[in-house]
Amino acid sequence: MPRPERSSALLRGVFLILGLLFTGLGFLGIFLPVLPTVPFLIVAAACFARSSERLETWLLAHPQFGPLLSDWRERGAIPWRAKQMSLGGSALGFVTFLTLGDPGGPLVLAVAALMAGGMAYVFTRPDA
Numbered sequence: 001m002p003r004p005e006r007s008s009a010l011l012r013g014v015f016l017i018l019g020l021l022f023t024g025l026g027f028l029g030i031f032l033p034v035l036p037t038v039p040f041l042i043v044a045a046a047c048f049a050r051s052s053e054r055l056e057t058w059l060l061a062h063p064q065f066g067p068l069l070s071d072w073r074e075r076g077a078i079p080w081r082a083k084q085m086s087l088g089g090s091a092l093g094f095v096t097f098l099t100l101g102d103p104g105g106p107l108v109l110a111v112a113a114l115m116a117g118g119m120a121y122v123f124t125r126p127d128a
Contacts, residue, residue, distance in 0.1 A: 012051045019047030019055060026065075033089070038068050038082065045069050068128065077128035086122050090115050 022044035029035035041059065048056035060066050071077040078086075094115055097103065103111070 015047045015051035016055075019044045019051055022047060023055075023059065034093075036086075036089075038065065038072075041065050041069060042072055045073075071128040075126050075128075077126040078122060079128040083122050083125075083127075087119060090119060 022040045025035060026037045026040035026044060029037035029040060045056055045059050048059060060069055062069075068079065068082075071079075094111065097111060098108070
């Protein structure tokens with residue numbers, strides 16, 4: 001993948017801060033099941049590609065997350081287990097939404113459509 005052209009110091013600083021923020025959210029997602037881990041790290045790697053080659057290399061070489069990030073970059077691939085967990089988490093979230101709230105019909109349809117669209121995207125990606 002060609003390296004994006006380096007921009008101004010201010011823009012690199014913004015991307016660096018965003019990369020650190022998304023990395024923190026990704027690692028927080030390891031411990032909190034409501035936060036996804038790898039999507040945040042994908043965004044973090046993209047931010048580091050524009051701000052810090054050292055941090056980008058560190059993230060891509062991480063023993064746990066590096067292979068997932070590389071598969072995504074190279075082929076847009078998502079592991080089958082991650083797809084299953086995504087479906088389970090979405091189903092759990094939807095059931096929680098229905099039981100804890102009192103949403104009206106249009107809101108239920110909108111949330112269901114949004115979740116179905118997300119799941120369609122996830123399941124149409126190649127398996128890692």
